Amino acid sequence: MASRGSDDTINLFLIGKTGHGKSSSGNSILGREAFYVSDNTQSDTAHIQVGFGRQQGRKVMVVDGPGTSETRMGMGDAAMKMVQDMEQGICLCPQGIHAMLLVMKYGNRFTAEELGTIETLKSVFGPTFVKDFCIVLFTHGDVFDTHNKRQNPRTTFEDWCHQQIGKIQDLFKECDNRVVLFNNFNTKAMEDQRKILFGLVDGLKSKGKPYTKEDFDKVALGREQLIVRANASRMRREIQDKIDYLVGRLNSLSQCTVLDPVTSGKFEQLMKDAIGLEEEINIRDKGTGVLQHLRQVVQATQRNIESQVKVTQSMLREQEKNTEMELLQNRLKEIAKRFE
Numbered sequence: 001m002a003s004r005g006s007d008d009t010i011n012l013f014l015i016g017k018t019g020h021g022k023s024s025s026g027n028s029i030l031g032r033e034a035f036y037v038s039d040n041t042q043s044d045t046a047h048i049q050v051g052f053g054r055q056q057g058r059k060v061m062v063v064d065g066p067g068t069s070e071t072r073m074g075m076g077d078a079a080m081k082m083v084q085d086m087e088q089g090i091c092l093c094p095q096g097i098h099a100m101l102l103v104m105k106y107g108n109r110f111t112a113e114e115l116g117t118i119e120t121l122k123s124v125f126g127p128t129f130v131k132d133f134c135i136v137l138f139t140h141g142d143v144f145d146t147h148n149k150r151q152n153p154r155t156t157f158e159d160w161c162h163q164q165i166g167k168i169q170d171l172f173k174e175c176d177n178r179v180v181l182f183n184n185f186n187t188k189a190m191e192d193q194r195k196i197l198f199g200l201v202d203g204l205k206s207k208g209k210p211y212t213k214e215d216f217d218k219v220a221l222g223r224e225q226l227i228v229r230a231n232a233s234r235m236r237r238e239i240q241d242k243i244d245y246l247v248g249r250l251n252s253l254s255q256c257t258v259l260d261p262v263t264s265g266k267f268e269q270l271m272k273d274a275i276g277l278e279e280e281i282n283i284r285d286k287g288t289g290v291l292q293h294l295r296q297v298v299q300a301t302q303r304n305i306e307s308q309v310k311v312t313q314s315m316l317r318e319q320e321k322n323t324e325m326e327l328l329q330n331r332l333k334e335i336a337k338r339f340e
């Protein structure tokens with residue numbers, strides 16, 4: 001059982017798209033260069049890192065989490081890797097995480113991709129993670145200041161937040177307006193920025209009950225489903241190949257005109273395999289429905305096998321009847337000959 005967070009510790013988990021300023025913000029929070037800052041927006045620190053510091057009389061721990069990119073996370077193996085990285089990040093903080101900092105670059109448009117990322121993160125951490133643990137941290141506060149110098153009258157960051165509409169405003173509302181602006185280059189502003197951030201962390205209803213590995217484990221199904229969806233096209237191809245193989249076997253068995261024990265055994269095996277494939281689909285689908293159509297195809301194949309067995313059986317009965325008739329006629333002919 002994880003211990004409850006005591007008031008003098010603050011454990012934070014940084015999440016966000018590579019290049020938006022996660023590591024820089026981590027350094028600003030800790031007041032030292034704990035994390036590598038990259039000029040190249042394409043590359044990211046390969047490992048999840050953890051940094052410690054003491055600020056404003058608090059023990060601060062920061063996990064520099066994996067870069068989130070919706071296009072990358074939507075791809076099979078990458079989705080699996082991202083989930084593993086997130087788990088590693090959670091495990092690095094056994095006392096639990098007080099707040100997840102969703103790092104976004106001020107000035108970047110909040111697009112469908114960003115929205116998709118938040119939905120993905122809900123699958124990873126649980127549906128209430130934004131509401132209960134999220135703080136939106138905008139970097140590039142210097143860019144905000146430059147934009148703002150041109151405004152008349154000048155708007156504060158709070159005004160700017162209120163002026164936002166659409167999906168980003170929905171996000172602000174969902175996280176109860178826990179939004180903070182960081183200028184990672186302004187050392188003079190650091191103390192105030194931290195103060196605002198720590199105030200938001202202290203204001204979290206979940207304070208005293210941080211997000212732990214136990215919470216993470218409770219939403220394992222969401223992550224499994226995320227991985228299934230990311231692998232859907234590959235899985236569909238694999239299942240389709242298996243269906244094609246079943247149908248091929250059924251077609252060649254349909255050519256048989258007699259249902260001898262060998263053929264009958266082959267039909268039985270085919271049916272078993274078709275039932276097995278349906279079970280495999282049920283397991284691999286994990287309730288997502290991405291294999292629903294293929295499940296229906298397999299069920300239709302099972303019905304085809306069944307009706308083919310019936311056709312062959314009735315053909316066999318017909319054959320037996322004909323042979324009996326032939327035998328009878330031959331006997332009658334023999335008897336008739338005797339009386340000639």
Ligand SMILES: Nc1nc2c(ncn2[C@@H]2O[C@H](COP(=O)(O)OP(=O)(O)O)[C@@H](O)[C@H]2O)c(=O)[nH]1
Pocket residue numbers: 016017018019020021022023024025036037038039040043044067139140141142143182183184185
């Ligand atoms: N102008 C400006 N640049 C920033 C700020 N924060 C980060 N950067 C720059 O953004 C780039 C990516 O930062 P980094 O912390 O490595 O991002 P990460 O990939 O999310 O960890 C680097 O070139 C940083 O110097 C900021 O507040 N203002």
Ligand SMILES: [Mg+2]
Pocket residue numbers: 022023024036037038044045064
């Ligand atoms: Mg980084």
